[in-house]
Amino acid sequence: MPKVKLPKPPVPDALVPRPKRPGTAEKAGPRDVAKETGISAIDWVDERTGMSGAARWLMFRKVPKGTNWFYTLGSATMFAFLSQAVTGVFLAMYYIPDPAGGAYESVRYLTNEVFLGEFVRGMHKWGASVMVILVMLHMARTFFFGAYKYPRELNWIIGVVLLVLTFVMGFTGYLLPFDQKAYWATVVGVNINGTAPIIGPYLNDFIRAGPDFTSTTLARFYSIHMLLVPGALAALIGAHLWLVAKQGTTAPPWMKADKKGDVGEERA
Numbered sequence: 292m293p294k295v296k297l298p299k300p301p302v303p304d305a306l307v308p309r310p311k312r313p314g315t316a317e318k319a320g321p322r323d324v325a326k327e328t329g330i331s332a333i334d335w336v337d338e339r340t341g342m343s344g345a346a347r348w349l350m351f352r353k354v355p356k357g358t359n360w361f362y363t364l365g366s367a368t369m370f371a372f373l374s375q376a377v378t379g380v381f382l383a384m385y386y387i388p389d390p391a392g393g394a395y396e397s398v399r400y401l402t403n404e405v406f407l408g409e410f411v412r413g414m415h416k417w418g419a420s421v422m423v424i425l426v427m428l429h430m431a432r433t434f435f436f437g438a439y440k441y442p443r444e445l446n447w448i449i450g451v452v453l454l455v456l457t458f459v460m461g462f463t464g465y466l467l468p469f470d471q472k473a474y475w476a477t478v479v480g481v482n483i484n485g486t487a488p489i490i491g492p493y494l495n496d497f498i499r500a501g502p503d504f505t506s507t508t509l510a511r512f513y514s515i516h517m518l519l520v521p522g523a524l525a526a527l528i529g530a531h532l533w534l535v536a537k538q539g540t541t542a543p544p545w546m547k548a549d550k551k552g553d554v555g556e557e558r559a
């Protein structure tokens with residue numbers, strides 16, 4: 292197939308500086324000074340890194356005609372992930388992964404005594420369900436729009452791993468409050484997991500840190516929940532978005548090319 296070279300994305304109108312007509316320039320006020328300072332700071336970084344080209348490549352892309360609200364579900368999922376990351380950092384400042392009562396007590400203290408603790412915990416708890424719902428809706432959108440087809444198969448596969456990791460976050464997070472519900476629900480979940488063919492029992496030994504629930508199990512769940520999986524999610528979301536920016540998004544299946552070879556693009 293001949294390699295088609297696409298033109299560089301144009302600089303959006305809003306970013307093109309418009310010089311004032313001679314003699315009409317006003318005196319710079321504090322707002323202009325603040326704006327100028329911001330621009331100088333960005334210029335300073337850009338001159339040393341050349342990052343503005345990459346930022347423009349990522350943000351000012353052409354999108355196919357017919358792009359609609361369903362295309363925002365991926366970004367909504369990413370926002371839910373970021374919210375989980377930020378609220379999770381604050382929860383980790385108080386949480387103690389100690390099965391002998393410390394874990395339960397630290398969550399009780401956070402909820403009842405810490406300023407805004409209940410609010411941040413609530414955001415993290417409900418945010419988990421929001422993320423699971425959004426990721427499934429986003430997957431349904433890419434499936435029904437046929438976005439998993441060539442050349443986006445790899446991004447679909449990365450998506451499947453993201454989906455599994457999102458579920459792992461929910462599963463490992465559920466144990467952390469370490470109350471009766473958390474403990475027994477996890478025992479049931481681990482038992483179900485063990486019924487998976489071949490790998491089930493091995494996977495269980497890994498997540499339980501041995502053949503039984505012991506004092507190390509909680510630490511293992513905590514480290515998977517706040518280090519291993521968020522790191523993998525962040526890296527894979529980066530790869531996912533890089534591929535989206537490189538390949539562009541798929542036009543809705545009901546859109547037809549206007550002429551042969553014309554995919555009918557419009558500006559974002």
Ligand code: HEM
Nearest residue numbers: 362365366368369430433438447450451453454535540541
């Ligand atoms: C943490 C989870 C995920 C995040 C943050 C995420 C983010 C995104 C974003 C921002 C886009 C750009 C277009 C859009 O929003 O529709 C996108 C596209 C895409 N995603 Fe995801 N995604 C996630 C999970 C998934 C899953 C579970 C799948 C499928 C199994 C998937 C498959 C795709 C595909 C195939 C595209 C290309 C869409 C197209 O070309 O129209 N993603 N993703």
